[in-house]
Every structure is written in structure tokens, then in C-alpha cells.
Amino acid sequence: MEASQSSSNPSSSAATPAPNPNRNSNSILSSAPVWPTIDGPLGLTEEESLSYARRFYGFGYALLPWLWAVNCFYFWPVLRHSRSFPVIRPYVMKSAVGFSVFTSLLCSWALTFAIGGEQLFGPVWDKLVMYNLADRLGLTGWI
Amino acid sequence: MAAQQNHRAGGSIIDSLGEEIVRIVTPVSICMFLVVILVAVLNSGSSSSPPTINTIATIAYSETTSDSTWDKLKGALLNALVFVVVVTAVTFLLVLLFYFRCTHFLKLYMGFSSFIVLLFLGGEIALFLIRKFSVPIDCFTFLVLLFNFAAVGVFAVFLSKMAIIVTQGYLVAIGMLVAYWFTLLPEWTTWVLLVALALYDLAAVLLPVGPLRLLVELAISRDEDIPALVYEARPVINHDQGSREYEGQRRAWRRRRESGNDSESDHNIVTSDAEVTAPLIQNRVSSAADGQESSVASTDNSFLEGIGLGSSGAIKLGLGDFIFYSVLVGRAAMYDFMTVYACYLAIIAGLGVTLMLLALYQQALPALPVSIAFGVLFYFLTRLLLEEFVVQCSLNLVMF
Numbered sequence: 345m346e347a348s349q350s351s352s353n354p355s356s357s358a359a360t361p362a363p364n365p366n367r368n369s370n371s372i373l374s375s376a377p378v379w380p381t382i383d384g385p386l387g388l389t390e391e392e393s394l395s396y397a398r399r400f401y402g403f404g405y406a407l408l409p410w411l412w413a414v415n416c417f418y419f420w421p422v423l424r425h426s427r428s429f430p431v432i433r434p435y436v437m438k439s440a441v442g443f444s445v446f447t448s449l450l451c452s453w454a455l456t457f458a459i460g461g462e463q464l465f466g467p468v469w470d471k472l473v474m475y476n477l478a479d480r481l482g483l484t485g486w487i
Numbered sequence: 488m489a490a491q492q493n494h495r496a497g498g499s500i501i502d503s504l505g506e507e508i509v510r511i512v513t514p515v516s517i518c519m520f521l522v523v524i525l526v527a528v529l530n531s532g533s534s535s536s537p538p539t540i541n542t543i544a545t546i547a548y549s550e551t552t553s554d555s556t557w558d559k560l561k562g563a564l565l566n567a568l569v570f571v572v573v574v575t576a577v578t579f580l581l582v583l584l585f586y587f588r589c590t591h592f593l594k595l596y597m598g599f600s601s602f603i604v605l606l607f608l609g610g611e612i613a614l615f616l617i618r619k620f621s622v623p624i625d626c627f628t629f630l631v632l633l634f635n636f637a638a639v640g641v642f643a644v645f646l647s648k649m650a651i652i653v654t655q656g657y658l659v660a661i662g663m664l665v666a667y668w669f670t671l672l673p674e675w676t677t678w679v680l681l682v683a684l685a686l687y688d689l690a691a692v693l694l695p696v697g698p699l700r701l702l703v704e705l706a707i708s709r710d711e712d713i714p715a716l717v718y719e720a721r722p723v724i725n726h727d728q729g730s731r732e733y734e735g736q737r738r739a740w741r742r743r744r745e746s747g748n749d750s751e752s753d754h755n756i757v758t759s760d761a762e763v764t765a766p767l768i769q770n771r772v773s774s775a776a777d778g779q780e781s782s783v784a785s786t787d788n789s790f791l792e793g794i795g796l797g798s799s800g801a802i803k804l805g806l807g808d809f810i811f812y813s814v815l816v817g818r819a820a821m822y823d824f825m826t827v828y829a830c831y832l833a834i835i836a837g838l839g840v841t842l843m844l845l846a847l848y849q850q851a852l853p854a855l856p857v858s859i860a861f862g863v864l865f866y867f868l869t870r871l872l873l874e875e876f877v878v879q880c881s882l883n884l885v886m887f
Contacts, residue, residue, distance in 0.1 A: 381650070382650060383650060383651050386651065386721070386722070387648070387650075387651075388648055392648070396646075396648070403642075406638075407631060407634065407635075408634075408635055408638055408639065409635065410635035410636065410638075410639050411635070411638065411639050411642065414639055414642075414649075414650065414653055417650060417653075418649070418650040418653070450628060450631065453627075453628065454624065454625070454628045457623065457624075457625045457628070458623040458624070461623065472625045472626055472627075473623055473624070473625055473626075474614070474617050474622070474624050474625060474626050474629045475614075475617050475618045475621060475622075477626050478614045478617070478618065479618075483610075483611075483614055484611060484614050484615060484618065
């Protein structure tokens with residue numbers, strides 16, 4: 345939709361003035377998106393996407409940072425165009441913040457564990473590392 | 488401006504048709520590639536004793552390397568027969584449930600089975616990889632990551648309106664995991680099973696009494712979608728049409744709809760394979776609850792002549808097709824990479840033939856038979872004839 349509309353501008357003559365920057369952000373001369381999801385016309389409408397964004401944000405608290413990340417990815421136009429979707433935006437912003445915080449914590453723990461190794465943790469490292477645990481509990485045997 | 492006009496005039500059937508085919512061949516290729524990588528990485532060390540599994544597919548006979556050829560063949564036939572009978576029974580059960588409108592139960596079952604596959608099979612394969620490469624990951628991080636992966640996968644499969652690329656990615660992942668699990672079956676059983684399933688698919692979709700055909704006809708008469716694991720390619724948006732038509736297009740893409748100009752006939756075929764995982768049971772009758780499909784569906788636009796893949800069309804390929812194509816290529820990878828290339832080309836050729844037949848006949852078609860036939864034929868031809876030729880040429884420094 346944006347491509348077909350913005351293509352009309354270059355063909356107009358030089359006498360046409362530039363679009364008024366004080367117009368409503370949803371006017372057709374600006375590049376405000378109509379679709380809040382990344383799928384565009386194949387995705388959700390604005391009304392449906394509110395419930396989806398809220399649900400994803402809520403479920404993400406069950407130790408699901410990946411769901412927050414998918415939320416941000418799915419509603420990327422909402423994040424990019426800061427004035428367009430005022431109702432959906434808080435949820436997506438909070439999902440983004442939650443994802444960054446959780447991921448930084450998880451990464452720092454994982455890297456400490458991986459790099460520190462036995463020198464930092466002592467004998468507990470052998471008990472916590474996954475391949476030893478898998479061997480001890482026989483997790484790879486039942487397939 | 489001139490470029491735009493050219494684009495609009497040149498956006499003909501060739502572009503949209505090619506785009507449609509590419510959008511279905513790409514995920515099939517990615518799935519096969521991932522399975523080949525897994526097989527090459529995980530089976531490179533232990534070539535003598537690959538991990539054997541006890542499932543419904545090996546309940547009749549467990550192949551050992553010391554049996555004679557005739558015994559192996561008989562055992563494999565028995566295994567394949569049992570498997571096909573189980574699949575037929577479960578598909579009829581699915582038709583029955585769909586007839587009594589237990590759609591909610593079917594969706595729950597789908598979500599549950601994909602959760603099981605992603606969590607347990609995904610976890611197993613991740614553990615194999617961790618052990619192989621000695622990745623120093625701790626159990627908490629591993630559990631959090633695995634749980635995230637599985638939970639978002641369930642959302643993607645369960646919700647009808649998740650991000651398209653996330654849903655497609657998870658369907659390919661499920662296909663890859665189940666296909667790798669199937670490659671752990673003994674060799675003769677795998678080949679006979681593939682042929683048997685191709686024949687079953689042919690019968691179930693084309694015969695008037697076949698369960699898949701009944702399912703399709705039920706779905707058409709009620710104008711509903713079958714709740715099943717189907718890969719839907721993103722529809723090609725034709726730039727000639729205005730954007731207003733696409734407000735409802737997503738729903739049209741998902742459900743069948745008779746619009747004024749187009750006549751869309753959406754066909755969707757499901758096979759439900761009920762192998763239930765019971766990891767705590769000692770005798771290890773293991774199976775994975777799985778929603779499979781073995782056919783291809785498409786929508787057509789009566790404006791476009793010839794092939795009939797319309798601009799609003801979305802080709803749907805069942806997840807069972809992904810799985811069994813990848814099983815064939817994975818098995819070929821266990822022998823050598825030469826067979827992998829040959830089987831990959833054969834399967835893609837078969838898929839192309841199937842898509843052409845689909846455009847020709849405008850009804851639901853089984854996607855397994857042609858590709859599996861080509862694949863099996865080319866595997867044995869490569870193994871018997873081509874390999875000898877290539878090796879001799881290389882030894883005598885003629886080619887390669």
C-alpha cells in the first residue's frame with residue numbers, strides 16, 4: 345500500500361509543495377502504517393492485535409522471554425512508528441524491556457557458568473553441567 | 488515510472504507461479520537440509536550400532552544385523568503393515584471426531600502433540616548435540632531455553648494468527664524433529680515403510696472410501712478448516728490488485744470463501760498418527776503424538792488460465808510430507824552424500840510434478856507417491872550403478 349501511494353509523488357511536478365509536517369500522523373501523505381503487525385495486510389487488524397499483544401505480554405511472565413521477543417517482532421511497526429498505535433504500544437514496549445532484562449540476566453549467568461567452569465564453582469560445576477546430568481539420569485536412553 | 492509500469496505489465500503468471508513454487512520448495516529444502524546435517528553430525532561416530540528405538544513401527548520385528556536378507560525383508564514388511572494399519576485406524580478415528588464436530592478437542596490434541604514433540608524430541612536431540620560437542624551449558628539455562636522453545640511453538644501452532652514466519656519456522660522444526668526420529672528406525676523397515684506409506688497415501692486420498700478423501704469432503708461441505716498441522720505458504724500478493732482486497736484476504740487464505748469473481752476450492756487433508764509418548768514406562772513403547780497430513784491443497788483463481796494458481800492462492804502442504812521426504816533424504820545421508828544429492832533432486836522433481844498435477848486436476852492430491860517413488864528409485868540406482876561409475880572414474884583419474 346505504501347509503495348503504490350508513494351510512487352505518485354515523484355511523478356508530480358516540481359511546483360507541488362512538500363507535505364505539511366503538522367498534519368495528522370495518519371494522513372496518507374505520511375508513511376504511517378495501517379497494519380500493526382509485521383505481516384501487514386495478512387496479519388491482524390488493530391482491534392484484534394490489542395488482545396493478542398496483551399495476552400503475549402501476560403504469558404511472558406511465566407519465564408517466557410522468547411514470547412516477549414516474538415511479541416516485539418510481531419508488532420514491530422508499533423515499535424518503529426512511535427505515534428501510530430497508542431493503545432498497543434505500552435504492551436509491546438514493556439515486552440521489549442522485559443525481554444532485554446531477562447536475556448541479560450540469563451546470558452550473564454550462562455556465560456559465568458561456561459567460562460568460570462570448575463575454577464569458580466568447584467565440584468558443583470560437574471553436578472550442574474548438562475551432559476553429566478543427562479548421563480546420570482539416563483535422559484538420552486529412552487528415545 | 489517506467490519501471491513501475493514494466494513491473495505491473497510483467498507481473499504475469501510466470502512470476503507469480505514461480506514465486507508460489509519457490510515458497511513451497513524452500514521450506515521443504517530447509518527441512519531436508521537440517522535433517523541431513525543432524526544425521527551427518529550425530530551418526531558419524533557410531534556407524535556400527537546406531538541407537539535403536541522401540542516404537543509401533545518396530546513392534547512386529549526388530550532387525551538385527553545377523554539376520555538373512557529374506558528374514559529382514561519379511562520383518563520389514565510386517566512392520567510396515569502394522570504401521571499402516573495403525574495410521575489408517577487413527578485417521579478413521581479423526582474423521583469420526585471431525586464428523587461429530589469435536590473441533591476444539593482436535594485443536595487441543597494438536598497443541599498437546601506439538602508440545603510433546605518440541606519438548607521431548609527437541610530436548611533429546613539437543614542433549615545428543617550437547618554431549619557430542621561438550622557444550623558447557625548448565626541445567627537451568629537448558630531447561631529455560633527448552634521450555635521457551637516448546638511453549639512458543641505451542642502458541643504458534645495453536646493460535647491461528649501468529650506471525651507467519653514464526654508459525655512456518657516451528658512447523659519446519661517439528662517436521663525436522665520427527666523426521667530425525669524416524670531415521671533411527673532400522674534400514675529395511677524404513678524403506679519398506681516409506682513405500683507402504685506412499686501407497687497408503689495414494690489410496691486414502693484418491694479412493695472414494697479413503698479416510699482422507701472423506702475428511703476433505705466433510706470439510707468442504709461444512710466450509711471449515713481441518714484442525715491439523717499444515718504448512719501454508721505465504722500467498723503471493725499480485726501488485727495489479729488494490730490493497731483493499733487484502734483486508735479480508737488473510738481470513739480468505741485461512742478459510743474457504745466464495746467471493747464474487749474467484750472460485751476458491753480449498754482442500755485440506757489430515758492424517759493423524761497416534762503414537763503416544765510414554766517415557767516412564769519400562770518396556771519403552773514409545774511414540775509421538777503427531778498430527779500429520781499427506782496431501783497438497785491449493786486455491787485457484789479463475790482469472791488466470793493455464794496452471795490455475797491464483798494470486799490469492801496459498802499452497803498447503805501437509806506436515807507428513809515434510810517428514811517423509813526428510814526421512815528419505817536422512818536415510819540416504821546415512822549411506823553417502825552422493826545418494827543425498829540424487830534423492831534431493833528426485834524429491835524436488837516429484838514435488839514439481841505433484842504441483843503441476845494439482846494445477847491440472849484442481850483437487851486434493853497425495854503429495855507422497857510421486858516423490859517417494861522417484862526418491863527410492865534414484866537411491867537404489869545411485870547406490871548400485873552411479874557409485875560404481877564415479878568411483879571407477881575417480882580411481883582412473885578420468886573425472887571428478
